[in-house]
Structure formats: C-alpha cells, structure tokens
Amino acid sequence: GAGVSQSPSNKVTEKGKDVELRCDPISGHTALYWYRQRLGQGLEFLIYFQGNSAPDKSGLPSDRFSAERTGESVSTLTIQRTQQEDSAVYLCASSARDRHYNEQFFGPGTRLTVL
C-alpha cells in the first residue's frame, strides 16, 4: 500500500514569505506527527495529532508555526514570515495507534530553504 507522502519535496522561499507544507498519512492511521530535522542532526518533535485534534503542540518553535489536520487525513504545516533558521527538512510520520507501542512511518520530507 501507499506510504506517507509529502509535498513539495523541495521548497525555496525568501525570508519573510509564508510557506505551507503538506502531509498525506497512511490511510487509516489516526496519529500524525511533524518533525524538523536540521542538517546533520536528529529529529526535533514539533506537533502530534490524534484524529483532527492536536493534544501536544509543545514542539512548535514559535507562533509563526501552526498546523492543522482535516478529515483525519491530510495535514498542513504552515510557517509564517519565514526566517533563515527555519531552513531544514520537515518530516511527517503517521501511526495506527492500535498498538500499545508506537511504530511511526515516515514520509520522505520537505526540504525547506529560506534565502
């Protein structure tokens, strides 16, 4: 079956512009996660959705970052007034959450470059 997909794969934007990053999780997966990965570093948790609700937004770096999920499916991560430090790969993952333990399936990521 299809895995997690993300679009666009690459995004180059100018400082101060807004960007939207899209994630299509695996069909039927109720949980969805966004992570940020800076060059040469590990994954930084941003936000978690269970269904369309986000019980944990604690990882969002600032109020310029927001995310929503609709139809218990697609999610959009929006970064307003982008800054150069926002340059990173943004990864989305989903999980079925029908198991006690949490196997997350990752998409290929969106590489964001802010000039």
Next chain:
Amino acid sequence: GESVGLHLPTLSVQEGDNSIINCAYSNSASDYFIWYKQESGKGPQFIIDIRSNMDKRQGQRVTVLLNKTVKHLSLQIAATQPGDSAVYFCAEERSSYKLIFGSGTRLLVRP
C-alpha cells in the same frame, strides 16, 4: 534536559564485517526504544524495536541490546553490506506517542 545521544558520529566498516552502533539514553523511565535507518534524501525507516523488559532482540541481520543498568542501547548489524550505509538513529518513547531521537550515527561501508 534529558536526551538520547550517540557515542560516535561516524562509523566506517569493511563490507562483510559486523557493525555496532551505540546509543546512551538518560530517561530511566523510558520503556520502549526504536532504531531507525535514514538513507540520503529519505525519511527514517523502522529497523527494530525493544521493550525495557527485554535485554536483547534479534531481527534479520540486526540485533538490539539494551542495558538498563547503564542506560545503553546498541544496534549490531551482521555482515555489513553497502546497502547498510545510512544514518542510524535511536529513539526512546517518552509517552504513548512522543519519540525522542538522538543525533544519529553515519555508517559508511567500505567495499
């Protein structure tokens, strides 16, 4: 703050040799650990997991060892192949949904 870290940022091994990638964690309450493999330009891929009530788990060519006494996790890859070249991350589950990732170890396989 608490973190999951790695001893070596890069590991170079000869094709056919065994590889051992290490990870130290600091949260003694964590009870589930995962190893992920990330190839260039791709998202992390699940390799193997282990619960805290186990000290060893084996998969196909991979073995994960957990030492709770010293809060240490390792991934062993048998007969390393060129396709094993990637960055490997350990992750610990801090709650029923949140994974905390280490910074990763790059594995380079020499032909």
